[in-house]
Amino acid sequence: MASRPLALDRDFISSRNRKAARELGADCKYLARTLKRKGIEFEAMLEGVRAFTVAVPSWGVRTGGTRFGSFPVPGQPRDLFEKLDDAAVVNQLTAAAPRVSLHIPWDKTDDPAAVRKHARSLGLGFDAMNSNTFEDQPGQERSYKFGSLAHVDAAVRDQAVALNLETIAIGRALGAKALTIWIGDGANFPGQAALGPSFERCLDSLRRIYRGLPRDWRLFLEYKPFEPAFYYTVLADWGSALMASLEIGERCAVLVDLGHHLPGTNIEAIVARLIRAGKLGGFHLNDNHYADDDLTAGSIQPYRLFRVFHELVLAGANPKKNFRPAYMIDQSHNVKDPIEALIQTTMEMQNLWARALLVDRERLAEYQRLNDALGAEMELKDAFNTDVRPLTAMARVRGDAAAAPLATYRASGYRSAKARERG
Ligand SMILES: [Mn+2]
Numbered sequence: 001m002a003s004r005p006l007a008l009d010r011d012f013i014s015s016r017n018r019k020a021a022r023e024l025g026a027d028c029k030y031l032a033r034t035l036k037r038k039g040i041e042f043e044a045m046l047e048g049v050r051a052f053t054v055a056v057p058s059w060g061v062r063t064g065g066t067r068f069g070s071f072p073v074p075g076q077p078r079d080l081f082e083k084l085d086d087a088a089v090v091n092q093l094t095a096a097a098p099r100v101s102l103h104i105p106w107d108k109t110d111d112p113a114a115v116r117k118h119a120r121s122l123g124l125g126f127d128a129m130n131s132n133t134f135e136d137q138p139g140q141e142r143s144y145k146f147g148s149l150a151h152v153d154a155a156v157r158d159q160a161v162a163l164n165l166e167t168i169a170i171g172r173a174l175g176a177k178a179l180t181i182w183i184g185d186g187a188n189f190p191g192q193a194a195l196g197p198s199f200e201r202c203l204d205s206l207r208r209i210y211r212g213l214p215r216d217w218r219l220f221l222e223y224k225p226f227e228p229a230f231y232y233t234v235l236a237d238w239g240s241a242l243m244a245s246l247e248i249g250e251r252c253a254v255l256v257d258l259g260h261h262l263p264g265t266n267i268e269a270i271v272a273r274l275i276r277a278g279k280l281g282g283f284h285l286n287d288n289h290y291a292d293d294d295l296t297a298g299s300i301q302p303y304r305l306f307r308v309f310h311e312l313v314l315a316g317a318n319p320k321k322n323f324r325p326a327y328m329i330d331q332s333h334n335v336k337d338p339i340e341a342l343i344q345t346t347m348e349m350q351n352l353w354a355r356a357l358l359v360d361r362e363r364l365a366e367y368q369r370l371n372d373a374l375g376a377e378m379e380l381k382d383a384f385n386t387d388v389r390p391l392t393a394m395a396r397v398r399g400d401a402a403a404a405p406l407a408t409y410r411a412s413g414y415r416s417a418k419a420r421e422r423g
Helices: 010-037 042-050 080-094 112-121 154-174 195-211 238-248 267-277 302-317 338-357 361-369 373-384 389-398 405-412 414-422
Strands: 055-057 099-101 129-131 178-181 218-222 252-257 280-285 326-329
Touching (some): 010 042, 080 112, 080 414, 129 154, 252 267, 302 361
Parallel strands (some): 055 326, 218 252
């Protein structure tokens, strides 16, 4: 496929920015003044915001989201090239989503060189590859109905290991540097699976995959408490994932999906522990109300994501070994335009990251030394309650993206153009 120019016209974006420039300038001036009173430099914050980027999931540019079926929007991407086109729109408007995360076999390609070239023409690279052994594909020899990497039958495990090695091979050709593994292996009923041996089989399969991992790659283990197995899951929690990653090797780490925790779990504390262990691999960012709801990040519990980001900002200020988390979005919707949802998510993360940067870490530490619970909490809340939207808008403008990405997207007519073009 011939490479096309960027999805949205640059001049269209900059003309919209020019129209908003006066108001944005005034808002930034006001914010810079209030920040200065707290000893915070606006320009330094701007650089901090611009340094934060996330990866867009290839499965997030189409509707999905429920087990009960999906309701496509007009002009959905029909192949991987078109998925990249849509992902490029998110990056063009936010300047914060320059990578895409693929799922194999959903995104299986016979011509990774062409895919890589197309991505590069759009200004995109590739983040962690994801392998899918949690559902059967047409023509597949052996079924994953009763598991994959931890299956009782060695032949099924072989097939699942092979799929992961193939995923690495495709990712290598694309320039990716990590593999994320999530498996649904487990049991729906007590007695169905032997708890000890199933974990051993999982470890054994992971070791085989790790042996096929290129030296400059990392392996991320993504845990999840339940679903599709509703009684027992092999990699159910960060304890199991950490234990596995410690046994597998130096380049194996844990991936935290925000939606993969039981209600009330203190995720920021898990993040702090994984940082200490040098085993925080990355994130699947999303939000949830009940379980693995894959809702737009920050839509339900923005304060929770802010607290997670605060731990990451703290760790970044005083880096520990192996601290370079991969930030990836993992969400899928039925009721929002998928591109709009990804833009909204990316903007929400820019805002929450900016607010986490505003925490006065020395003052917070002083409150903590004094056991001043109220003072410490208010230090966090003060940052969280700051309206940083002018700051993140200016960060986008500096990156040649849009001051107001959602309004710009809607005004661009991209969706209706694609509906006509793609049918
Ligand atoms: Mn995930």
